[in-house]
Amino acid sequence: MITVTVSEITAETAAVKCFRLCRSDGRPFAPYEAGAHVDVLGPSGITRQYSLCGPPGETGSYVIAVKREECSRGGSAALHDQVRVGHQLTIGEPRNLFALDPAAARHVLVAAGIGITPLLSMAYALHHTGSPFRLHYFATDRQQAAFVPLLENADFAADVTFHFGVGRSEQPEVLAAALADADTGTHVYTCGPKEFMHRVVDVATRALPEDHVHVEHFQPLEPTADAGEEFEVELDTGEVFRVPPGRSIVEVLAEGGIEVDTSCREGICGTCVLPVLDGVPEHRDNCLTRKEKAAGDQIATCVSRARTPRLVLEL
Ligand code: FES
Numbered sequence: 001m002i003t004v005t006v007s008e009i010t011a012e013t014a015a016v017k018c019f020r021l022c023r024s025d026g027r028p029f030a031p032y033e034a035g036a037h038v039d040v041l042g043p044s045g046i047t048r049q050y051s052l053c054g055p056p057g058e059t060g061s062y063v064i065a066v067k068r069e070e071c072s073r074g075g076s077a078a079l080h081d082q083v084r085v086g087h088q089l090t091i092g093e094p095r096n097l098f099a100l101d102p103a104a105a106r107h108v109l110v111a112a113g114i115g116i117t118p119l120l121s122m123a124y125a126l127h128h129t130g131s132p133f134r135l136h137y138f139a140t141d142r143q144q145a146a147f148v149p150l151l152e153n154a155d156f157a158a159d160v161t162f163h164f165g166v167g168r169s170e171q172p173e174v175l176a177a178a179l180a181d182a183d184t185g186t187h188v189y190t191c192g193p194k195e196f197m198h199r200v201v202d203v204a205t206r207a208l209p210e211d212h213v214h215v216e217h218f219q220p221l222e223p224t225a226d227a228g229e230e231f232e233v234e235l236d237t238g239e240v241f242r243v244p245p246g247r248s249i250v251e252v253l254a255e256g257g258i259e260v261d262t263s264c265r266e267g268i269c270g271t272c273v274l275p276v277l278d279g280v281p282e283h284r285d286n287c288l289t290r291k292e293k294a295a296g297d298q299i300a301t302c303v304s305r306a307r308t309p310r311l312v313l314e315l
Helices: 075-082 113-129 148-153 171-178 194-207 249-255 290-295
Strands: 002-011 016-023 037-041 047-051 062-067 088-091 106-112 133-139 160-164 186-191 213-216 231-235 240-243 273-278 298-300 310-313
Touching: 016 075, 037 062, 047 062, 047 075, 047 113, 062 075, 062 113, 106 113, 106 171, 106 194, 113 133, 113 186, 113 194, 133 171, 148 160, 171 194, 186 194, 194 213, 231 249, 240 249
Parallel strands: 106 133, 106 186, 133 160, 186 213, 231 310
Antiparallel strands: 002 016, 002 088, 016 062, 037 047, 037 088, 231 240, 273 298, 273 310
């Protein structure tokens, strides 16, 4: 974890604040990959994940944008209401579950609302490397869209298309037009409300293979009432633990004195992911990609379970 000082706060919209963070020890940050996020431990003691939305090569400061959620459980509201310039926060190292695919010939970035944040860092990175891209940004209206003046004045402004006030029913048509020239070398990246991302995936996969369509989740999967079956976890040390219905692997291991690093404990952040050496996971997370889940060689141990009587995990 890194102690940071808030050096600047700007109100992007009525509901979105941008926080510029510098290391409190005065040292530069490590560079990060476009699409990366950090865990932020706020004043309420709640940890939330926020995408880094500045230029990835900028190591003097990190920038995050926080939307004050109407149903905030204390994370975003505390950052909005209690944090001022000069306050200190604790953040984690950047982690990237939403990386640009280096094999892509062209990238189409499709954001809605606060989902602009990881795509903004991607736009900076793609422009920096001269990679062809287009950013489509959907928002209710100009006033509720963060970063509009920045995008209008960016060096890559010509690669940005705004879509304000496009209703739900019209979105598939607008998305189809935006992706009309997608060819086999195109990769699509989307971040925004769940239903919006579903529409993007639906339209994009009509023309592109599934693994060319990348989705960033900041919400857990819908909770299931199914507490699951009991299974065993064997560690690479040979120790074996029984995971009863309704308990998670991390909880059971912690009781046995084995701490697995965790952050969200909701299957979003990827902190608790461990390699699977044997057995078949039952994935209940929203951090591994569909491809990674199909490969079955990793598991988010805070939420996921087993389809086989035993999983062998590498610590
Ligand atoms: S702790 Fe975040 S995915 Fe498990």
